[in-house]
Amino acid sequence: MENKNKKLSLTFRMLRALGFNYSETAYGNVTFFGVIKxxxxxxxxxxxxxxxxxxxxxxVLPRKMRPWIMRKWGCKVGKGCFIGxxxxxxxxxxxxxxxEDSVSIAGGTRLLCHQRDFSDYCVGDDYMKLxxxxxxIILKKGCLVGMESFVMPGVTIGEGAVVAAGSMVTKDLPAWTVAMGRPAKVVKQIPDRVK
Incomplete structure (x- = not known):
């Protein structure tokens, strides 16, 4: 174990000498060849x-090319999705x-699965070591995320939900609702169609 820690420390020192500032807490298994890859x-x-x-x-960008590219990156993208x-x-x-199927994501939106953990951050701590x-992130069938919105880690946006432009979604949104703001809050329940 001590030999492994020594090797990790040597790798981190080498990477830092080259200008890479990896946090050992966040990237404990970084190797030089891993960085090259x-x-x-x-x-x-x-x-x-x-x-x-x-x-x-x-x-063909919004409905064919962008969903295809997102699949190449590893995203799970359903049928009929629109990516702005x-x-x-x-x-x-x-x-x-x-x-899921028929999700629409308007232009300028950001989907983020990771963020720094500030739960134990105190005065004098090194931000880079957090x-x-x-x-x-799960976007359910037929939901819409408006322009320039942010969807933060751990969020599920319910089926048919609408996120207004410029919102920051930090918590799950129920199906068939409209949410807006920073952080996004539900402002309306989408009604059933009257026949």
Whole structure:
């Protein structure tokens, strides 16, 4: 065990000398070759990301190309989804993002599966040494996330729910509701259609 810790410390010292400031708490199993692999994966992901908003593919971007790219990153994307321009996802945790059928995500939205864990953060602590909270995101069938919104880790947006533009969703939203604000709060229940 001591030999393994010594090896990790040596790896971290080497990475820090090269300018990488990894938190040992958050990235305890980082190796030099792991970082090299990450460079190549990041290159591939950046290439795919550049296709997300490429004007050449404009006619097929929202319903064909962007869902396909998100699947390549590891997201679970259902049928008939609409992904607007400049939508950004947590590529490092793409496998934790689920979009059920007919989900619509408007332009500029961010889907984040990780954030720093501030639960034990105190005066004098080093922010860079904090660990992360990592949780999945689930967007249920037919929901809509409005422009420039943020969906934070651990959130499930219910079936048919509508998130207003510019909102920050920090907690689960029930099905067939309208939510808005930062943090997003339910402001309306969507009614049944009267026949």
């Amino acid at each position: 990450k460079v190549f994966v990041t290159f591939r992901n950046n290439l795919l990301e550049s296709w997300m908003d490429c004007w050449i593919f404009a006619p 321009d400049h939508v950004r996802i947590d590529i490092g945790h793409a496998d934790m993002i689920t979009l 660990g992360y909270t990592i949780k999945p």
